[in-house]
Amino acid sequence: MKKFFRFVLKSILWFFAITILWVLIYRFVPPPITYLMVERFVIQTFGSEDIRFKKDWEKLDNISDNLKKAAIAAEDAHFFEHHGFDFEAIEKAIEKNKRRKKTQFGK
DSSP states (O other), rough: HHHHHHHHHHHHHHHHHHHHHHHHHHHHHHOOHHHHHHHHHHHHHHHHSSSOOOOOOOOOOGHHHHHHHHHHHHOOTHHHHHOOOOOHHHHHHHHHHSSSSSSSOOO
């Protein structure tokens, strides 16, 4: 039993270490592929469209501040009000999930 808990603890620590390392790397190196690219590739593969795999990374300085804010707002409209965790939305989700049989993430 002790080996099992040690394995679980090591797995959790490795998960966080790799996650942090991944974020640090992508702070300086553009990701070679994104989930959206993979999704569109699969859609093109099984659809009737020609398969295109094209990307052009743009420096962050060349992107409008309004576009940066719009991208953030698309994920979380209240980001600039709470700077990380929207505790009000988290509390609403917890209350909503208590009333439901099935847990719902997000809205």
